[in-house]
Amino acid sequence: MTPNRDEAHHPEEETDEMKQMHRARRTLLGALGALAMAVPGGPAQAQAQAQAQAAYPDRARPIRIITPSGAGSIVDLLARAQAKAMADVAGLNVVVDNRPGAELVLGIQTFMNSPADGYTMLVTSSSSHAINPVLMPKLPYDPLTDFAALTGIAKGSLIMNLGPSTPFRSAGELVAAAKASPGKYTCGSASTTTRLACELFETTARVKTLNVPYKTVAAAMTALAAGETDLFFIDLGSSRAQWQSGRVRGVATTSPTRPSMLPEIPTMQEQGVGDYEVTAWFAAYFPRNTPPKIVHAMQKILAEAHRTAAFSEMLDANALEPLPLAGDALIEMNRKEIDKWKRVVQQQSPAR
Template sequence: MTHSRVISRRLALAGACAALAAMALAPTGAAAQAFPSKPITIIVPFSAGGTTDILARVVGQALTTELGQSVIVDNRAGAGGNIGGQAAARAPADGYTLFMGTVGTHAINAALYKKMPFDPIKDFAPLTRVANVPNLLVANPAQPYKTVQELIAYAKANPGKVNFGSSGSGSSIHLSGELFKSMAKVDMQHVPYKGSAPAVTDLLGNQIGIMFDNMPSAIQHVRSGKLRPLAVTTAKRSPELPDVPTIAEAGVPGYEATSWFGLFAPAGTPAPVVAQLNKAIVKVLNLPDVKKKIAEQGGEVVAETPEQFAAFIQKESVKWGKVVKESGASVD
C-alpha cells in the first residue's frame, strides 16, 4: 500500500471517528428539538363551561402565545375528576400532556373513594397553583328561600326535599354541600352531574333548588338575575360580590370552604421541562390581562414554585380528609 493511500485511509478513519463522537455528544431525534416542539394538551377532568375548564382556557390561550405552540383543552369528565386524572397520570411524561387538577382530584377524592385509579401525590409532578376560587351558594329564584337562614328553616321543615347539585361526587362543590349539611344539621339530597355546566343548566331550569358552585361558572347568572346568591363559602366576602355575605356571617358560624385549581404534569417529567413549564405558567398568570380575566370570574391568581404547590397539597389533603370523615360523605 502506498504512503499516500495509508494517509488517506487514516484521514478517513479519523473523520469517521470524529463524526461518531459528534453524534454521541449531540442530541438526536426528539431530544434535539427544543421544548416545546409540538402542541400541548391540558386535560380538564370536568365538562366544558365549568370553572376548571374556564381557567384552563384562560391560561392555555396565554401559554399558546408564550410558548409558541398551541395549547389544547381536552375535557375528560366523570367520577369526580378521576377519569381525567387517570388519563393524565398515564400520559407520557414529556411535558406535552398537562392536567388541570383541583382540590377535589388532589385533596378530597383519596378520602372519598375506596379505590383510586391514580395516586394524587405519586403520579403527578406539581407545576403551580393557578387560582383560589370561592364557592357560591346560589338558588333558583323560584325557590321560596332568599337567605341562608330561610334555606335552613325550609330544609328542616322539608327534610330530603332540597336538592343540591354538584359537578360530581367528591368534587369540592359536593363537599361544600356536605359540610353545610353537617354544620347546619339539615337533610338535603345530593344530585351529582358530570361537570358544573350541566348542573347549572338544571339549576337554571329549576330542576334542582340550590348549588354550591364555583364562582366563575355561576357569577354571570347572578349578575344577569337568573340565579339568586345566598352566600359565599369563604371566610371573607368576595370583592366581586361585596354585598353577598359569607355562610358563616349568614348563620353557620365557622363554615369555610375554598376551591383551588392547579396545573400538573405526569410524574417523571424531566426536571428541566417542569422548570420551563413553571416559569412560563407563572409568567402568564402575572400578566394583567390574565389576572383581570380570572378576577372577573371571582378567582384570585396564585403563582408559586412546584415545591410550594406540593407542600400546599399535602396540607389540603389532611384538611379535607378530616372534613370527609366528619361529614360522613362517601362515594363508594
C-alpha cells in the first residue's frame, strides 16, 4: 500500500531538524561546563586546588613571611633566620616583608588579606596574639580563630635597658630615684608587650614613670641611646648592638631566673621589684582557610628548619628557648596566655 503523501517520511528534512537539536544541545552543555568551571568550588577549581596541594610547595614560587615588626627587631631576626633554614632544608625561596605600625595591627591586617594558598606566612609575637587582645578591645582580629596555627618558634625574657640620660647601674638604683621623683623618668615602648612591661614595672615597684611610644623597636632603642628616654624593656637580640656601643646598659632580666646566656644580669625580683615577670614568645601562622594538607606540609618543613644547627645557635645567641608547639597545642597555649594577662591587668588596674 502506498503511504499517504501527508504521512510520508522526508529523511532530509528530519536530518536538518536533528542537526539543529544537536547543535542546541552542544551549546547548552558547553555553557553549563563553562559555568561549572567558573563558579567557586566547581569541578575545575577543585581539581586545580587538589593538584596545587599535591605539588606543594612549588619551589619555583617564593614564600613571603610578613612580620608586623620593623627591621632589626627580634621578630625580624627570627623571621630571617627561619627563612634561611627553610631554604636550607627544603630549597625554598623565602622573603621577609616588614610591615610595622599601629601596635602590630598594620602587619596583621596585611597578612589577613593574603590568599590562603601556603605562600604567605606570618611570623609574630605574643604582643599581637596575647597582649593586644587584652589591651585593645576593638582589635580587628581574633588570634584564636582568624589564623591557621603552624608552630611556635621561640620564647624568652626581656631586659631592662638604661640609657645615658641616667647614671644608674642597677634596677634597684632606678627604683629608688623614681620613688623620690614621681613622673621624672620615661619608659619607652614599641609594642603592647613593651608598654605592659612599663606598666607592670610601675605597679610592682610602686613608682610612676611617663610612657613614650615609638613605632618600631629600632626607633625606641635609638631614642634610648640618644638619651631621649630613660629606660626600655626589650629582648637581648634587639639590645645587643646598643650594648656594644656603650651607650645602653642592660641591668635586669624579666625572667624569674637568670638566663644561661646572661648569668651576670640579675632578675627584676633580685633587684627588689616584687613578683615582676614578663616572657615574650614568637610563632608562625598561615591564613585561616589554608587547606589542612598545606598546613601539615609546612609544619613538617618548619620543624626540620628549627632543628638546624644554625637556627639553634641563633636562639642561643639571643637567650631564647625553642617553643615546639604546633596547631591546636599552640592555640591552647595562646588561650592560656590571654587569660594570664587579663588577670595581670585586672590586678594592676586599681593601682594605676
